[in-house]
Amino acid sequence: MVTVKLFAAAADAAGRRVLEGDWAGLTTEQLMQHLQQEYPGLARLTPVLSIAVNREYAPGDRVLNDGDEVALIPPVSGGAEDGAGRPLFEVTTAPLSADEVAARVTNPHSGATVVFVGTVREWTNGRRTVHLEYEAYAEMAVAQMERIGQEIAERWPGARTAIVHRVGALAVTEASVVIAVATPHRAEAFEACRYAIERLKQIVPIWKKEVWEDGEEWVGSQTGPDWMHPAGSR
Template sequence: MNIEVLLFAGLAERIGSSRLVISLEPASVTAGHIKTQLAADYPEAAAAIQSSFVAINQEFASPETPINEGDEVAVIPPVSGGDGLGGHPVYTSRDGWHIITENPLSQDDITAKVITPNHGAALVFVGTTREMTAGQRTVHLEYEAYVPMALSKLSEIGKDIADRWPGTLCAIAHRTGKVDIAEASVIIAVSAPHRDMCYEASRYAIEALKHKVPIWKKEIWEDGSEWKGSQLGPWNPTLPPQT
Protein backbone atom coordinates (compact mmCIF):
# COMPACT_ATOMS: atom_id res chain seq x y z
CA MET A 1 0.00 0.00 0.00
CA ASN A 2 1.29 3.47 -0.91
CA ILE A 3 0.62 6.01 1.84
CA GLU A 4 1.04 9.76 1.51
CA VAL A 5 2.37 11.26 4.73
CA LEU A 6 2.21 14.95 5.67
CA LEU A 7 5.13 16.45 7.59
CA PHE A 8 5.43 19.77 9.40
CA ALA A 9 7.77 22.33 10.96
CA GLY A 10 11.26 21.17 11.96
CA LEU A 11 10.57 17.58 10.95
CA ALA A 12 9.74 18.65 7.39
CA GLU A 13 12.91 20.74 7.32
CA ARG A 14 15.12 17.84 8.45
CA ILE A 15 13.65 15.43 5.92
CA GLY A 16 13.52 18.06 3.19
CA SER A 17 9.88 17.68 2.23
CA SER A 18 6.38 18.35 3.60
CA ARG A 19 4.89 15.33 1.78
CA LEU A 20 6.22 11.82 1.29
CA VAL A 21 4.86 8.61 -0.18
CA ILE A 22 5.97 5.43 1.59
CA SER A 23 5.15 1.83 0.67
CA LEU A 24 4.19 -0.79 3.26
CA GLU A 25 2.62 -4.22 3.10
CA PRO A 26 -1.17 -3.93 3.60
CA ALA A 27 -1.18 -6.40 6.50
CA SER A 28 1.24 -4.31 8.54
CA VAL A 29 0.10 -0.74 8.05
CA THR A 30 -0.30 0.89 11.45
CA ALA A 31 0.65 4.26 12.88
CA GLY A 32 3.67 2.65 14.53
CA HIS A 33 4.89 1.19 11.26
CA ILE A 34 4.77 4.63 9.65
CA LYS A 35 7.23 5.98 12.24
CA THR A 36 9.44 2.91 12.02
CA GLN A 37 9.66 3.15 8.24
CA LEU A 38 10.33 6.89 8.28
CA ALA A 39 13.11 6.46 10.87
CA ALA A 40 14.70 3.75 8.71
CA ASP A 41 14.47 5.89 5.57
CA TYR A 42 15.67 9.09 7.27
CA PRO A 43 18.05 8.11 10.12
CA GLU A 44 19.25 11.70 10.47
CA ALA A 45 15.72 12.61 11.59
CA ALA A 46 15.10 9.50 13.71
CA ALA A 47 15.14 11.36 17.05
CA ALA A 48 12.56 13.88 15.82
CA ILE A 49 10.41 11.09 14.38
CA GLN A 50 10.56 9.16 17.64
CA SER A 51 9.22 12.15 19.63
CA SER A 52 6.41 12.74 17.12
CA PHE A 53 2.87 11.37 17.00
CA VAL A 54 0.98 10.06 14.00
CA ALA A 55 -2.41 11.57 13.24
CA ILE A 56 -4.92 9.64 11.15
CA ASN A 57 -7.78 11.63 9.66
CA GLN A 58 -6.88 14.54 11.95
CA GLU A 59 -6.93 12.53 15.19
CA PHE A 60 -3.90 11.49 17.23
CA ALA A 61 -3.38 7.74 16.92
CA SER A 62 -1.78 5.07 19.10
CA PRO A 63 1.01 2.98 17.50
CA GLU A 64 -1.42 0.06 17.04
CA THR A 65 -4.03 2.09 15.14
CA PRO A 66 -4.51 0.66 11.63
CA ILE A 67 -4.27 2.80 8.52
CA ASN A 68 -6.67 2.19 5.68
CA GLU A 69 -6.31 3.18 2.06
CA GLY A 70 -7.44 6.77 1.58
CA ASP A 71 -6.77 7.84 5.18
CA GLU A 72 -5.13 11.22 5.73
CA VAL A 73 -1.86 10.52 7.58
CA ALA A 74 0.32 13.15 9.22
CA VAL A 75 3.38 12.96 11.46
CA ILE A 76 3.07 15.62 14.15
CA PRO A 77 6.23 16.80 15.92
CA PRO A 78 5.87 18.30 19.43
CA VAL A 79 3.61 21.31 19.16
CA SER A 80 4.13 24.86 20.40
CA GLY A 81 1.13 27.13 20.77
CA GLY A 82 1.24 30.87 21.52
CA ASP A 83 3.50 31.61 24.55
CA GLY A 84 2.49 33.05 23.79
CA LEU A 85 -8.26 40.49 8.92
CA GLY A 86 -6.88 41.58 5.70
CA GLY A 87 -5.70 39.93 2.50
CA HIS A 88 -4.97 36.36 3.67
CA PRO A 89 -7.50 33.55 4.06
CA VAL A 90 -9.30 33.20 7.39
CA TYR A 91 -9.91 29.57 8.32
CA THR A 92 -12.82 29.09 10.71
CA SER A 93 -13.84 26.04 12.69
CA ARG A 94 -17.18 24.43 11.89
CA ASP A 95 -18.66 25.72 15.15
CA GLY A 96 -17.57 29.28 14.27
CA TRP A 97 -15.70 29.91 17.53
CA HIS A 98 -12.10 29.54 16.36
CA ILE A 99 -9.97 30.96 13.54
CA ILE A 100 -6.49 30.55 12.08
CA THR A 101 -5.11 33.20 9.76
CA GLU A 102 -1.96 35.00 8.61
CA ASN A 103 -3.78 38.31 9.11
CA PRO A 104 -3.36 40.46 12.25
CA LEU A 105 -5.74 39.38 15.00
CA SER A 106 -8.55 41.57 16.30
CA GLN A 107 -9.04 41.43 20.05
CA ASP A 108 -12.44 43.11 19.73
CA ASP A 109 -13.69 40.59 17.16
CA ILE A 110 -12.68 37.58 19.27
CA THR A 111 -14.02 39.05 22.50
CA ALA A 112 -17.37 39.85 20.87
CA LYS A 113 -17.91 36.13 20.25
CA VAL A 114 -18.14 35.35 23.99
CA ILE A 115 -19.84 38.43 25.45
CA THR A 116 -23.38 37.64 26.56
CA PRO A 117 -25.86 39.36 28.92
CA ASN A 118 -26.00 36.24 31.11
CA HIS A 119 -22.29 36.24 31.96
CA GLY A 120 -20.74 38.40 34.65
CA ALA A 121 -17.08 37.82 33.79
CA ALA A 122 -14.92 37.87 30.66
CA LEU A 123 -11.18 37.47 30.26
CA VAL A 124 -8.95 37.94 27.22
CA PHE A 125 -5.49 36.38 26.99
CA VAL A 126 -3.21 37.87 24.33
CA GLY A 127 0.08 36.11 23.55
CA THR A 128 2.58 38.45 21.91
CA THR A 129 6.08 38.14 20.46
CA ARG A 130 8.70 39.20 22.99
CA GLU A 131 12.03 40.57 21.84
CA MET A 132 14.40 39.16 24.48
CA THR A 133 14.43 35.56 25.75
CA ALA A 134 17.25 34.39 28.04
CA GLY A 135 19.49 37.15 26.71
CA GLN A 136 18.82 36.31 23.05
CA ARG A 137 17.18 38.85 20.73
CA THR A 138 14.27 37.62 18.63
CA VAL A 139 13.75 39.34 15.28
CA HIS A 140 10.33 37.80 14.64
CA LEU A 141 8.42 34.51 14.91
CA GLU A 142 7.08 32.27 12.17
CA TYR A 143 4.09 30.01 12.82
CA GLU A 144 2.97 26.99 10.84
CA ALA A 145 -0.25 25.01 11.36
CA TYR A 146 -1.85 21.80 10.19
CA VAL A 147 -4.97 23.91 9.71
CA PRO A 148 -7.86 21.41 9.53
CA MET A 149 -6.63 19.39 12.50
CA ALA A 150 -5.72 22.55 14.45
CA LEU A 151 -9.27 23.89 14.05
CA SER A 152 -10.70 20.53 15.12
CA LYS A 153 -8.53 20.50 18.25
CA LEU A 154 -9.43 24.09 19.10
CA SER A 155 -13.09 23.07 18.95
CA GLU A 156 -12.32 20.14 21.26
CA ILE A 157 -10.81 22.57 23.75
CA GLY A 158 -13.96 24.66 23.63
CA LYS A 159 -16.11 21.57 24.26
CA ASP A 160 -13.85 20.45 27.12
CA ILE A 161 -14.19 23.86 28.74
CA ALA A 162 -17.99 23.80 28.40
CA ASP A 163 -18.03 20.35 30.05
CA ARG A 164 -15.69 21.32 32.90
CA TRP A 165 -17.25 24.72 33.56
CA PRO A 166 -20.89 24.58 32.38
CA GLY A 167 -22.06 27.70 30.62
CA THR A 168 -18.54 28.97 29.89
CA LEU A 169 -17.81 30.20 26.37
CA CYS A 170 -14.38 30.18 24.69
CA ALA A 171 -13.17 31.62 21.38
CA ILE A 172 -9.59 31.30 20.11
CA ALA A 173 -7.75 32.94 17.21
CA HIS A 174 -4.19 32.03 16.20
CA ARG A 175 -1.78 33.55 13.70
CA THR A 176 0.30 31.70 11.15
CA GLY A 177 3.15 33.06 9.08
CA LYS A 178 5.40 35.92 10.21
CA VAL A 179 4.56 37.61 13.52
CA ASP A 180 6.65 40.65 14.44
CA ILE A 181 7.77 41.86 17.86
CA ALA A 182 4.85 42.92 20.11
CA GLU A 183 2.26 41.57 17.67
CA ALA A 184 -0.36 39.10 18.88
CA SER A 185 0.11 35.47 17.90
CA VAL A 186 -2.86 34.11 19.84
CA ILE A 187 -5.99 35.57 21.44
CA ILE A 188 -8.17 33.54 23.79
CA ALA A 189 -11.46 35.07 24.97
CA VAL A 190 -13.45 33.39 27.73
CA SER A 191 -16.68 34.39 29.43
CA ALA A 192 -18.54 32.72 32.29
CA PRO A 193 -21.29 33.42 34.81
CA HIS A 194 -18.66 33.95 37.54
CA ARG A 195 -15.03 35.11 37.58
CA ASP A 196 -13.50 32.01 39.22
CA MET A 197 -14.72 29.84 36.35
CA CYS A 198 -13.40 32.40 33.90
CA TYR A 199 -9.87 32.39 35.36
CA GLU A 200 -9.69 28.60 35.45
CA ALA A 201 -11.05 28.13 31.93
CA SER A 202 -8.68 30.71 30.44
CA ARG A 203 -5.65 29.00 31.98
CA TYR A 204 -6.87 25.61 30.80
CA ALA A 205 -7.37 26.91 27.25
CA ILE A 206 -3.79 28.13 26.72
CA GLU A 207 -2.23 25.04 28.32
CA ALA A 208 -4.42 22.70 26.25
CA LEU A 209 -3.57 24.66 23.10
CA LYS A 210 0.14 24.30 23.75
CA HIS A 211 -0.32 20.61 24.47
CA LYS A 212 -2.35 19.24 21.56
CA VAL A 213 -3.05 21.78 18.81
CA PRO A 214 -0.70 21.23 15.82
CA ILE A 215 0.71 24.75 15.54
CA TRP A 216 4.47 25.24 15.50
CA LYS A 217 6.61 28.25 16.29
CA LYS A 218 9.98 29.10 14.73
CA GLU A 219 12.04 31.72 16.54
CA ILE A 220 14.09 33.86 14.17
CA TRP A 221 17.11 35.46 15.90
CA GLU A 222 19.75 37.87 14.70
CA ASP A 223 22.16 34.95 14.21
CA GLY A 224 19.99 31.90 13.53
CA SER A 225 16.64 30.20 14.09
CA GLU A 226 15.05 27.26 15.91
CA TRP A 227 11.73 25.43 15.84
CA LYS A 228 10.16 25.32 19.29
CA GLY A 229 8.31 22.24 20.48
CA SER A 230 6.51 21.20 23.61
CA GLN A 231 7.82 22.86 26.77
CA LEU A 232 5.85 20.55 29.06
CA GLY A 233 8.33 17.67 29.33
CA PRO A 234 7.60 14.27 27.71
CA TRP A 235 4.91 14.95 25.14
CA ASN A 236 1.77 12.85 24.84
CA PRO A 237 -1.18 14.70 23.29
CA THR A 238 -3.46 11.72 23.87
CA LEU A 239 -3.37 12.45 27.61
CA PRO A 240 -5.02 15.47 29.29
CA PRO A 241 -2.81 18.59 29.52
CA GLN A 242 -1.20 19.43 32.84
CA THR A 243 -2.82 22.58 34.22
Protein backbone atom coordinates in the same frame (compact mmCIF):
# COMPACT_ATOMS: atom_id res chain seq x y z
CA MET B 1 -2.56 5.15 -1.14
CA VAL B 2 -1.69 6.76 2.19
CA THR B 3 -0.70 10.43 2.45
CA VAL B 4 1.77 11.60 5.09
CA LYS B 5 2.01 15.28 6.01
CA LEU B 6 5.11 16.62 7.75
CA PHE B 7 5.39 19.87 9.66
CA ALA B 8 8.00 22.15 11.21
CA ALA B 9 11.11 20.21 12.36
CA ALA B 10 9.85 16.95 10.81
CA ALA B 11 9.51 18.60 7.40
CA ASP B 12 12.99 20.05 7.73
CA ALA B 13 14.43 16.66 8.72
CA ALA B 14 12.89 14.82 5.76
CA GLY B 15 13.25 17.64 3.26
CA ARG B 16 9.65 17.03 2.24
CA ARG B 17 6.24 18.23 3.41
CA VAL B 18 4.05 15.59 1.75
CA LEU B 19 4.75 11.91 1.11
CA GLU B 20 2.54 9.33 -0.57
CA GLY B 21 2.90 5.57 -0.67
CA ASP B 22 1.17 2.21 -0.72
CA TRP B 23 1.28 1.84 3.07
CA ALA B 24 -2.25 0.59 3.72
CA GLY B 25 -2.13 -2.40 6.08
CA LEU B 26 0.89 -1.13 7.99
CA THR B 27 0.59 0.06 11.56
CA THR B 28 1.66 3.60 12.33
CA GLU B 29 4.73 2.18 14.08
CA GLN B 30 5.68 0.15 10.99
CA LEU B 31 5.17 3.22 8.83
CA MET B 32 7.56 5.19 11.03
CA GLN B 33 10.17 2.44 10.78
CA HIS B 34 9.89 2.59 6.99
CA LEU B 35 10.15 6.39 6.93
CA GLN B 36 13.22 6.32 9.17
CA GLN B 37 14.98 4.10 6.65
CA GLU B 38 13.88 6.26 3.72
CA TYR B 39 14.56 9.58 5.47
CA PRO B 40 17.32 9.11 8.10
CA GLY B 41 16.93 12.68 9.29
CA LEU B 42 13.67 11.68 10.96
CA ALA B 43 15.40 9.15 13.22
CA ARG B 44 16.36 11.63 15.94
CA LEU B 45 12.78 12.91 16.11
CA THR B 46 11.04 9.53 16.13
CA PRO B 47 11.12 9.01 19.92
CA VAL B 48 9.20 12.22 20.45
CA LEU B 49 7.01 12.42 17.36
CA SER B 50 3.29 12.09 17.80
CA ILE B 51 1.25 10.61 14.97
CA ALA B 52 -2.22 11.66 13.87
CA VAL B 53 -4.43 9.70 11.51
CA ASN B 54 -7.28 11.55 9.87
CA ARG B 55 -6.72 14.48 12.24
CA GLU B 56 -6.92 12.47 15.46
CA TYR B 57 -3.93 11.39 17.56
CA ALA B 58 -3.29 7.69 16.99
CA PRO B 59 -1.36 4.94 18.85
CA GLY B 60 1.48 2.94 17.34
CA ASP B 61 -0.72 -0.09 16.64
CA ARG B 62 -3.24 1.82 14.54
CA VAL B 63 -3.62 -0.02 11.22
CA LEU B 64 -3.66 2.27 8.21
CA ASN B 65 -6.32 2.07 5.53
CA ASP B 66 -6.29 3.18 1.92
CA GLY B 67 -7.00 6.90 1.74
CA ASP B 68 -5.83 7.69 5.28
CA GLU B 69 -4.08 10.98 5.98
CA VAL B 70 -1.21 10.67 8.45
CA ALA B 71 0.45 13.65 10.10
CA LEU B 72 3.79 13.60 11.89
CA ILE B 73 3.44 15.97 14.84
CA PRO B 74 6.95 17.06 15.85
CA PRO B 75 8.19 18.42 19.15
CA VAL B 76 6.76 21.87 19.66
CA SER B 77 7.37 24.27 22.51
CA GLY B 78 -14.10 25.05 10.11
CA GLY B 79 -15.43 24.91 13.44
CA ALA B 80 -18.28 26.15 15.51
CA GLU B 81 -19.50 29.68 14.84
CA ASP B 82 -20.85 32.56 16.88
CA GLY B 83 -24.21 34.18 16.24
CA ALA B 84 -22.75 36.37 13.50
CA GLY B 85 -21.31 33.45 11.56
CA ARG B 86 -17.73 34.01 12.75
CA PRO B 87 -15.76 30.88 13.70
CA LEU B 88 -15.14 30.39 17.39
CA PHE B 89 -11.97 28.46 16.59
CA GLU B 90 -9.71 29.61 13.79
CA VAL B 91 -6.20 29.59 12.33
CA THR B 92 -5.53 32.71 10.29
CA THR B 93 -2.80 34.75 8.63
CA ALA B 94 -4.57 38.03 9.46
CA PRO B 95 -3.64 40.34 12.36
CA LEU B 96 -5.58 39.59 15.54
CA SER B 97 -7.94 41.86 17.47
CA ALA B 98 -8.68 41.13 21.12
CA ASP B 99 -11.94 43.11 20.97
CA GLU B 100 -13.12 41.26 17.88
CA VAL B 101 -12.43 37.82 19.38
CA ALA B 102 -14.08 38.81 22.67
CA ALA B 103 -17.18 39.84 20.73
CA ARG B 104 -17.51 36.29 19.44
CA VAL B 105 -18.24 34.93 22.92
CA THR B 106 -19.94 37.77 24.81
CA ASN B 107 -23.62 37.02 25.21
CA PRO B 108 -26.60 38.05 27.39
CA HIS B 109 -25.95 35.19 29.84
CA SER B 110 -22.29 36.08 30.49
CA GLY B 111 -21.33 38.22 33.44
CA ALA B 112 -17.63 38.25 32.62
CA THR B 113 -15.36 37.90 29.59
CA VAL B 114 -11.65 37.25 30.08
CA VAL B 115 -9.26 37.66 27.16
CA PHE B 116 -5.72 36.31 26.89
CA VAL B 117 -3.42 37.80 24.23
CA GLY B 118 -0.11 36.09 23.52
CA THR B 119 2.44 38.44 21.92
CA VAL B 120 5.89 38.12 20.39
CA ARG B 121 8.58 39.22 22.84
CA GLU B 122 11.93 40.57 21.81
CA TRP B 123 14.27 38.94 24.36
CA THR B 124 14.31 35.30 25.51
CA ASN B 125 17.10 34.00 27.75
CA GLY B 126 19.36 36.87 26.73
CA ARG B 127 18.87 36.30 23.00
CA ARG B 128 17.21 38.90 20.77
CA THR B 129 14.34 37.70 18.61
CA VAL B 130 14.02 39.32 15.17
CA HIS B 131 10.66 37.68 14.48
CA LEU B 132 8.75 34.44 14.95
CA GLU B 133 7.38 32.11 12.30
CA TYR B 134 4.29 30.08 13.18
CA GLU B 135 3.14 27.00 11.31
CA ALA B 136 0.02 24.90 11.89
CA TYR B 137 -1.66 21.71 10.79
CA ALA B 138 -4.69 23.94 10.40
CA GLU B 139 -7.49 21.41 10.06
CA MET B 140 -6.38 19.39 13.07
CA ALA B 141 -5.58 22.54 15.04
CA VAL B 142 -9.16 23.75 14.67
CA ALA B 143 -10.50 20.32 15.68
CA GLN B 144 -8.36 20.33 18.82
CA MET B 145 -9.42 23.90 19.64
CA GLU B 146 -13.03 22.72 19.40
CA ARG B 147 -12.15 19.93 21.80
CA ILE B 148 -10.82 22.49 24.28
CA GLY B 149 -14.03 24.49 23.95
CA GLN B 150 -16.07 21.37 24.69
CA GLU B 151 -13.94 20.54 27.72
CA ILE B 152 -14.43 24.05 29.08
CA ALA B 153 -18.18 23.94 28.53
CA GLU B 154 -18.39 20.66 30.44
CA ARG B 155 -16.17 21.86 33.27
CA TRP B 156 -17.68 25.34 33.56
CA PRO B 157 -21.36 25.17 32.52
CA GLY B 158 -22.45 28.20 30.56
CA ALA B 159 -18.92 29.02 29.37
CA ARG B 160 -18.37 30.07 25.77
CA THR B 161 -14.85 29.98 24.29
CA ALA B 162 -13.15 31.39 21.21
CA ILE B 163 -9.54 30.67 20.20
CA VAL B 164 -7.87 32.34 17.21
CA HIS B 165 -4.22 31.69 16.36
CA ARG B 166 -2.19 33.50 13.76
CA VAL B 167 0.38 31.79 11.53
CA GLY B 168 3.14 33.11 9.32
CA ALA B 169 5.88 35.61 10.18
CA LEU B 170 5.10 37.81 13.19
CA ALA B 171 7.09 40.84 14.31
CA VAL B 172 7.93 41.70 17.91
CA THR B 173 4.83 42.90 19.86
CA GLU B 174 2.38 41.38 17.37
CA ALA B 175 -0.32 39.08 18.77
CA SER B 176 0.08 35.38 17.98
CA VAL B 177 -3.01 34.07 19.78
CA VAL B 178 -6.17 35.47 21.32
CA ILE B 179 -8.36 33.42 23.64
CA ALA B 180 -11.66 34.75 24.97
CA VAL B 181 -13.88 32.99 27.48
CA ALA B 182 -17.26 34.30 28.64
CA THR B 183 -18.94 32.80 31.70
CA PRO B 184 -21.82 33.77 34.02
CA HIS B 185 -19.36 34.67 36.81
CA ARG B 186 -15.86 36.23 36.76
CA ALA B 187 -13.98 33.58 38.77
CA GLU B 188 -14.90 30.87 36.26
CA ALA B 189 -13.89 33.12 33.36
CA PHE B 190 -10.35 33.53 34.73
CA GLU B 191 -10.01 29.82 35.49
CA ALA B 192 -11.36 28.71 32.13
CA CYS B 193 -9.16 31.11 30.16
CA ARG B 194 -6.04 29.84 31.92
CA TYR B 195 -7.16 26.27 31.25
CA ALA B 196 -7.62 27.09 27.55
CA ILE B 197 -4.09 28.41 26.99
CA GLU B 198 -2.49 25.52 28.89
CA ARG B 199 -4.49 22.94 26.91
CA LEU B 200 -3.69 24.73 23.65
CA LYS B 201 0.01 24.36 24.46
CA GLN B 202 -0.53 20.64 25.14
CA ILE B 203 -2.62 19.37 22.22
CA VAL B 204 -2.98 21.87 19.37
CA PRO B 205 -0.51 21.25 16.49
CA ILE B 206 0.95 24.72 16.05
CA TRP B 207 4.70 25.34 16.04
CA LYS B 208 6.90 28.39 16.21
CA LYS B 209 10.36 29.05 14.89
CA GLU B 210 12.49 31.58 16.75
CA VAL B 211 14.45 33.71 14.29
CA TRP B 212 17.35 35.45 16.03
CA GLU B 213 20.02 37.82 14.83
CA ASP B 214 22.46 34.91 14.62
CA GLY B 215 20.32 31.89 13.73
CA GLU B 216 16.95 30.19 13.97
CA GLU B 217 15.39 27.16 15.64
CA TRP B 218 12.03 25.47 16.09
CA VAL B 219 10.98 25.88 19.71
CA GLY B 220 10.46 22.76 21.84
CA SER B 221 12.44 19.77 23.00
CA GLN B 222 13.70 17.81 20.00
CA THR B 223 15.12 14.90 21.95
CA GLY B 224 12.98 14.14 25.01
CA PRO B 225 9.45 13.48 26.23
CA ASP B 226 8.61 17.17 26.72
CA TRP B 227 7.32 17.51 23.14
CA MET B 228 3.80 18.29 24.36
CA HIS B 229 4.21 22.07 24.28
CA PRO B 230 2.72 23.30 20.98
CA ALA B 231 4.24 26.68 20.13
CA GLY B 232 6.09 26.76 23.45
CA SER B 233 5.54 29.63 25.88
CA ARG B 234 4.30 32.84 24.37
